[in-house]
Amino acid sequence: MSQQVDANLVELARKWLDKMMPYRRVDLALSSLDVCNTALMFLRFLLNYGCEPIGLSKDGDLYLRCGNKLAKLVIYYIISHCYGKIKDVVDKIPTLTEDEEYKLVDMRPYGRVRFIGSGIFLSMFGNEPVYLGVLEGTPLYLNGVEIYSSYTGNRQYAIEIVLSTKSKQGEMEPVVGVEYALEENNVVRTIVSASETYVTWEWETEKGNQLLAMLNEKSYIIDNLLGEVAGIFVEGFRAIIVAMLY
Secondary structure, eight states, X not given: OOSGGGHHHHHHHHHHHHHHHHHHHHHHHHTTSOXXXXXXXXXXXXXXXXXXXXXXXXXXXXXXXXXXXXXXXXXXXXXXXXXXXXXXXXXXXOBOOHHHHHHHHTTOOEEEXXXXXXXXXXXXXXXXXXXXXXXXXXXXXXXXXXXEEOSSSSOOEEXXXXXXXXXXXXXXXXXXXXXXXXXXTEEEEEEEEOSGGGTTOOOSSHHHHHHHHHHHHTHHHHHHHHHXXXXXXXXXXXXXXXXXXX
């Protein structure tokens, strides 16, 4: 498979993985602490930042409005671990039905930072769906992109881009993920099926090149999504560091 067909994406992955590396190192240090405390500090930062809670999903995802952007903070582990500490916040927020949550997101692509050590999973959503094109008769949309940092397993530090299609029920169904992982200072690309429905698609063929070309044309949108979520994540992460130092 040609390396040049996704040259913009490789460059983008290198840029963001390098840019977030200092925070990954701090995140590793925070992994020995109680994630409840770090995640709660981040939640307080978002509220002080001006983000207003909208509702809580049945899975424990907190949706907020930050300016003209929709945000999501995954807090299910906080609810089960230290619910009492956020009771005053959570009790004032309505619980969303599945339909309400679907209408809220409504095909908007996300940019996400998911750092396992500190337990901070933050998503910022774009305002409009991003259509990529048709592959094998299937219309594809950009579902989202995330910077992922963990410390166990094979996939430890990577950027993953997920593509979806609209199901017969009108919901977004993941089709395929393209991962750019940092391994021994090299960016390594992997394409994997994200749904059993499309597991028979062979990506190490011309089809894979077509997929990468679609994404490569929208690399500026992917870059913007990462920029929006990384900007607010870094501010919040720095606030946590300052709070812990003093």
